[in-house]
Amino acid sequence: MSRKTFGKVMPKPVTQxxxxxxxxxxxxxxxxxxxxxxIADRATVTRLTVSKVEHGDPSVAIGxxxxxxxxxxxxxxxxxxxxxxxxxRDLQDAELKK
Numbered sequence: 001m002s003r004k005t006f007g008k009v010m011p012k013p014v015t016q017x018x019x020x021x022x023x024x025x026x027x028x029x030x031x032x033x034x035x036x037x038x039i040a041d042r043a044t045v046t047r048l049t050v051s052k053v054e055h056g057d058p059s060v061a062i063g064x065x066x067x068x069x070x071x072x073x074x075x076x077x078x079x080x081x082x083x084x085x086x087x088x089r090d091l092q093d094a095e096l097k098k
Contacts, residue, residue, distance in 0.1 A: 010058050018056030021065075026054040028072050042071035 010018075029039055036054075040047045045064055052060050053068050069075050 015056070015058065018058055020056070022054045022056030025065075025068060025072070028074060029054070032072065034072075039068060039071045043067040 029036070036047045036050045040050045043050070043064070045067065049060065049064060050068060053065055066075070066078050069077055
C-alpha cells in the first residue's frame with residue numbers, strides 16, 4: 001500500500017526505496033552501537049525524527065536525512081543519489097549517434 005504525504009499518494013517503488021534506505025540507516029546506527037538519541041543529538045533533531053528516518057517516512061525533509069547521514073559519518077553517501085544515470089547516458093549517446 002502506498003503512503004500519503006501532503007494529500008498525494010507516493011508511488012510504491014518510492015515508498016519501498018525510502019523504507020530500504022531507512023533500514024540501511026538503522027543498521028548503520030546499530031553497527032556503530034549508537035542509540036537513536038545519540039544520532040538525534042548529533043543531527044540536532046528529535047529521537048522521533050530519527051525514528052521516522054529509520055522507517056523511511058516520506059514527510060521527513062531530505063536535509064534531515066543528510067544530517068542523519070552526517071551523524072553516522074556517511075555524509076558522502078548523499079553524492080551517490082542519481083550518480084549512475086544509465087538511462088540519461090543512453091539517451092545522450094543515442095542523440096550523439098544521429
